[in-house]
Amino acid sequence: MGTYFHSVNLDEEKCRGCTNCIKRCPTEAIRVRKSKARIINERCIDCGECIRVCPYHAKKAISDPFDIVNTFKYKVVIPAPSLYGQFKAVYSRNHILTALKIIGFDEVYEVAKAAEIVSSATRKLMKKSDVKKPLISSACPAVVKLIQVRYPSLIENIVKLESPMEVAAKVAKMEIAESKNIAPEDIGVFFITPCAAKVTSVKARYENGSSFVDGVISIKDVYLKILSSLGKVRNIEDLEQAGFEGIRWANSGGESLALETEKFLAVDGIHNVITILEEVENDRLEDVEFIEALSCVGGCLGGPLTVENVYVAKTRLKKHLDAAKAKGSDVHEDEKEYSGDFALTGNVECKPVMKLDIDLAKAMKKLETLELINKELPGLDCGACGAPSCRALAEDIVRGNANETDCIFKLREKVRQLAVQMMELEAKMPPVLDKGIG
Numbered sequence: 001m002g003t004y005f006h007s008v009n010l011d012e013e014k015c016r017g018c019t020n021c022i023k024r025c026p027t028e029a030i031r032v033r034k035s036k037a038r039i040i041n042e043r044c045i046d047c048g049e050c051i052r053v054c055p056y057h058a059k060k061a062i063s064d065p066f067d068i069v070n071t072f073k074y075k076v077v078i079p080a081p082s083l084y085g086q087f088k089a090v091y092s093r094n095h096i097l098t099a100l101k102i103i104g105f106d107e108v109y110e111v112a113k114a115a116e117i118v119s120s121a122t123r124k125l126m127k128k129s130d131v132k133k134p135l136i137s138s139a140c141p142a143v144v145k146l147i148q149v150r151y152p153s154l155i156e157n158i159v160k161l162e163s164p165m166e167v168a169a170k171v172a173k174m175e176i177a178e179s180k181n182i183a184p185e186d187i188g189v190f191f192i193t194p195c196a197a198k199v200t201s202v203k204a205r206y207e208n209g210s211s212f213v214d215g216v217i218s219i220k221d222v223y224l225k226i227l228s229s230l231g232k233v234r235n236i237e238d239l240e241q242a243g244f245e246g247i248r249w250a251n252s253g254g255e256s257l258a259l260e261t262e263k264f265l266a267v268d269g270i271h272n273v274i275t276i277l278e279e280v281e282n283d284r285l286e287d288v289e290f291i292e293a294l295s296c297v298g299g300c301l302g303g304p305l306t307v308e309n310v311y312v313a314k315t316r317l318k319k320h321l322d323a324a325k326a327k328g329s330d331v332h333e334d335e336k337e338y339s340g341d342f343a344l345t346g347n348v349e350c351k352p353v354m355k356l357d358i359d360l361a362k363a364m365k366k367l368e369t370l371e372l373i374n375k376e377l378p379g380l381d382c383g384a385c386g387a388p389s390c391r392a393l394a395e396d397i398v399r400g401n402a403n404e405t406d407c408i409f410k411l412r413e414k415v416r417q418l419a420v421q422m423m424e425l426e427a428k429m430p431p432v433l434d435k436g437i438g
């Protein structure tokens, strides 16, 4: 199965084995065994749902420490549009971007600007007749991974364009190297992320050197630094590059609204995304041409590494959107400006980790056994066995990772049977031995 890097990790010390997380995981990637949670790496899509629900903060997302910026001579920050919603609306976008320079960056390139480039490329793609529709956005790496592990038949529908984060890093590096005559290897590009899935997507590409991002810092980790710098800004620089269409990507529906089609569907929240992907798989959304699917409720503003409540952040972002709209922005200019190739690097591979066996005949046999075991389980989905459902326990048993007696009802039945057998045994004791014992 290969190795998997995951931003989402477990702090075993903090885990109390409460099982709260197992039912929220969209890919049934968590089991609780011996009173500790365990993540099945191949299944985890880094959606961060378990981080949100753990009452003991035992699930955490690993991102880069701020110090990583010091490993490069020229430091460029690429902030996610969701960053703007984290601060009070009295701070303009230029104010926030200037504060980013104060905390240690030489230059800023807005991911919102790159989002406009991706929108422009997607509009062109939509007009092509040889693409499989509905096209599914590739902007959310958790959704892309979900499709890889659970809905491989929909891989063809994924928009094969780089995400705004990768486009921003690529364009920033190219432009700065050329305009400032700096060697590309001296330029470090750092993404300020609202989610764990983007950390994973960058790190997973390090192995083949296909990411242009040199470090991923979480909004949570850098928030206080920016907040204290906002008060230190004396001259607000004019650093804004993006228009409202790019900033709008932070909200669910923002990407779709830039596509000049009414035949789109925007869905947010990983469990809602699953419902919609099932509809697509069953050919029930033939009238839809584009699907924007985001793992977090509310879109990236609701990412697990943000600091502000998603609805508060939405209200704050609206001020920035209104300001950008008032300024006016001609997004379509980008179509002339950027003819660069932003096609996705590498293939989106199928990762059939939910399959019982790669051999179809063996998989069918195992499925039969699984159904038989499942029928014998109580069907309460209580989670006491450490699996998210009775069916998941049946699957674990078939895979050789659990026993029937992990189910407390089955265990009780077994104990009862043993008690009856012992009583029967006692009744059968030879009289001489019986006396000895008495």
Ligand code: SF4
Residues within 6 Å of the ligand: 010, 014, 015, 016, 017, 018, 019, 020, 021, 022, 032, 036, 037, 053, 054, 055, 056, 057, 058, 059
């Ligand atoms: S929610 Fe999951 S990770 Fe958190 S304490 Fe409970 S079992 Fe452990």
Ligand code: SF4
Residues within 6 Å of the ligand: 008, 024, 025, 026, 027, 028, 029, 030, 039, 043, 044, 045, 046, 047, 048, 049, 050, 051
């Ligand atoms: S990050 Fe998402 S997929 Fe991974 S273990 Fe947590 S809930 Fe499951």
